[in-house]
Amino acid sequence: MTGLLNKLSARGYKITPQRRIILQVLSDSDKHLSAEEIADKVKQIEPGISVATVYRNLNLLAEIGILSRLNLHEGPARYELNQGHNHHLVCLGCGNAIKLGVCPMQGEIKKIIEESGFEVDSHHFEITGYCQKCQARQKL
Amino acid sequence: MTGLLNKLSARGYKITPQRRIILQVLSDSDKHLSAEEIADKVKQIEPGISVATVYRNLNLLAEIGILSRLNLHEGPARYELNQGHNHHLVCLGCGNAIKLGVCPMQGEIKKIIEESGFEVDSHHFEITGYCQKCQARQKL
């Protein structure tokens, strides 16, 4: 948490109470939150904070790599603190994101892409479905 | 092309001139087109066609599997005629999508997911970057 704030000021960005709260909310959650969900939680702590501020800072934080934006197949984008490179199993029931320990950009796939001469900028691997808890819940 | 039309009528959907034109546009392009781009091309052929009709039909066609919607990391969704399950190298320069012959949902990754008890609904693997042509263009 302090590390995150340092990252901000190291780049010349100011540490504002709004940014503290946004980061607070993000680090308190283990889910992928949408901008709206983040804004709601932020407002529970400090009602005066504007949605625009939340969006602005989510963009900034994503840009400097503090968090990452996940564009799901449907619905709004979701955000999480960036804990290194990761892919996730995203549950459509509860929104929870289970870390997948592996990345498809390796082995055969990596080789094929390299051989094609394509210059990779970024990649996304997203699996949606239902976690065990939500599978059980559906059967009730 | 005729096959696509048959697929429509087989399911009880009508073959309208609008749908013919939309499918025409899609089969004439090898790129992933956005709804707006599709609508533009459609209007070049028949100016009276409404954007709403384009969206409505893109949804329908995607639903019945004639085409697939690709939610890129940024910008609007893009569509292409569905030629089986595929992943792509999407060029940020020219928008072209190069088919990647492989799918990451196999082997080790598939096993890990199965063992986690997660029930997969869908998956997306998207690689963005620059194709060889656009790399060359950038160096000019």
Next chain:
DNA sequence: ATAGCAGTTGATAATAATTATTATTTAGGA
């Protein structure tokens, strides 16, 4: 052929998610 009707369309309003604008405020260095 043609009548009928479900399916479809065009026009447009509405919505959802996000970004831009702008006047005001503030964090952090001099």
Next chain:
DNA sequence: TCCTAAATAATAATTATTATCAACTGCTAT
């Protein structure tokens, strides 16, 4: 403490898409 660039709140604007609804049209059965 003062100053200034950066940041904020409020809100308008934008972008992408979906909903609404009256009018129209493929298709099927007569």
